[in-house]
Amino acid sequence: MSIVILQLPDVKRKSEIRPKACPNCHGETFQRWGRVTKAVKDNRHRTVVVYRYRCCHCKCTFRHYPTGVDRATQTQRMRKLAALFWVLGLSLRGVCSVLGAFGISLSHMSVWRDIQEQAELQAKRRQWQNVRVLGLDGAYPLGWGEKQPVLVAVDMGNGQPVEIGYVDEKDPQAVKRFLQPLVQRLGVGVIVTDDHPVLRNVIDQLDVEHQSCQFHLRRRVGLSLHRLHKQLPEKWLWVVDETTRLIDELPIDGGRQLFDLWKQITVPRRRPDQSLSPVDELRLLLIRLSDNWHRYRVFDWQPEVPWTNNITEQVIGKMKMRSRTVRGFKSWQGMWAALLLTGIGPTF
Numbered sequence: 001m002s003i004v005i006l007q008l009p010d011v012k013r014k015s016e017i018r019p020k021a022c023p024n025c026h027g028e029t030f031q032r033w034g035r036v037t038k039a040v041k042d043n044r045h046r047t048v049v050v051y052r053y054r055c056c057h058c059k060c061t062f063r064h065y066p067t068g069v070d071r072a073t074q075t076q077r078m079r080k081l082a083a084l085f086w087v088l089g090l091s092l093r094g095v096c097s098v099l100g101a102f103g104i105s106l107s108h109m110s111v112w113r114d115i116q117e118q119a120e121l122q123a124k125r126r127q128w129q130n131v132r133v134l135g136l137d138g139a140y141p142l143g144w145g146e147k148q149p150v151l152v153a154v155d156m157g158n159g160q161p162v163e164i165g166y167v168d169e170k171d172p173q174a175v176k177r178f179l180q181p182l183v184q185r186l187g188v189g190v191i192v193t194d195d196h197p198v199l200r201n202v203i204d205q206l207d208v209e210h211q212s213c214q215f216h217l218r219r220r221v222g223l224s225l226h227r228l229h230k231q232l233p234e235k236w237l238w239v240v241d242e243t244t245r246l247i248d249e250l251p252i253d254g255g256r257q258l259f260d261l262w263k264q265i266t267v268p269r270r271r272p273d274q275s276l277s278p279v280d281e282l283r284l285l286l287i288r289l290s291d292n293w294h295r296y297r298v299f300d301w302q303p304e305v306p307w308t309n310n311i312t313e314q315v316i317g318k319m320k321m322r323s324r325t326v327r328g329f330k331s332w333q334g335m336w337a338a339l340l341l342t343g344i345g346p347t348f
Contacts, residue, residue: 006084006346009076011042011068014049019064027057036063042075043102074114078104082111083118084348087341089325112334119337122348126162131155131186133305134162135312136179136193138169141323143335150339151178152319154312156192157304161315161343166332175202183208190298192309195220200295211298213309221247224285231278239265239282243289250300255293262286315343 021028033054037047048069054061068076078099085095092108099106133156140147149168154161165178175198182188183206190209193199194216203210221243229240239261246254265286267279276284299307322342329335341348 008080009068011075011077012066013045015051015064015066019053022055023062024060025058027055029056033061040075041073041104042078079114082114084346086115087346116337119340122344131162131188133190134188135309136191137309137312137316139316143329152316153182154315156306156311159311161340164336164339170198172198172202190305194309209298210295211305212295215308218247228278228282250297255290258286258290318342
């Protein structure tokens, strides 16, 4: 039987240590300047003791809160627990009902603010973490009445979302503005995506290696070859079979072999107003595969690079499931916080 352990912040009823520095001048000498009893919303404590100190250097007074308590009425433990309940599937009002059983009265907007706070904390923790391999893919959750374009970046090492941008993956300039700071700040060396042409072109401009998802490649090429097999003259069917073999085996010199196949297919020059024939489509497919062959084999010489983008797809899958249950987001900040926490899951 599996056991789930939730690590929640500890909450003390009163502070056991003196402050180390003045928040105003960073002085280290203080006088105790009184105490107050603060009412808090917590499952164990209803009140805590807050001491007030006066700095001997700048004469400013300040409060020194116990562990797990700050200026908010809710303790840090309750704020994290409220966000955690929402991530696990409860609605905002459902979280209020559950916490109400412990004698903690919250409004649904308080829970929503707790969710946004936890998302911002997670974003700050991951802001400067090194990410060697980055997964990238687009999603379209429901927000303010219609589907909104979102670009999701995921750390392929631990499967956690790094950043979520309000970006349409079909807009190359917007994608570059979103992706370039991430690559520079996180030290990204490899980006894993599907075979989207816009993402491919932007990654080339950023001077990082690009691993194209093998699942998307084989599905797209497989469908094209299956269709062309029914339309091509019989004398070119062997080329389709050879291309299928190369896609399955991914040899090192596959790009050169595909280029040799392309050279063997000779067709008369077509007029500009003519549509592509099946043979023309086959030649175009071969040359595109040959030119991009290096993108399909990065995982072969870099073991930490996955050969598919499934990790990113799984994170986006969690986001899609949660976005359906909330019946649409009302603002971008709310969507960003909700998608980020949902992608992280109950491990934050």
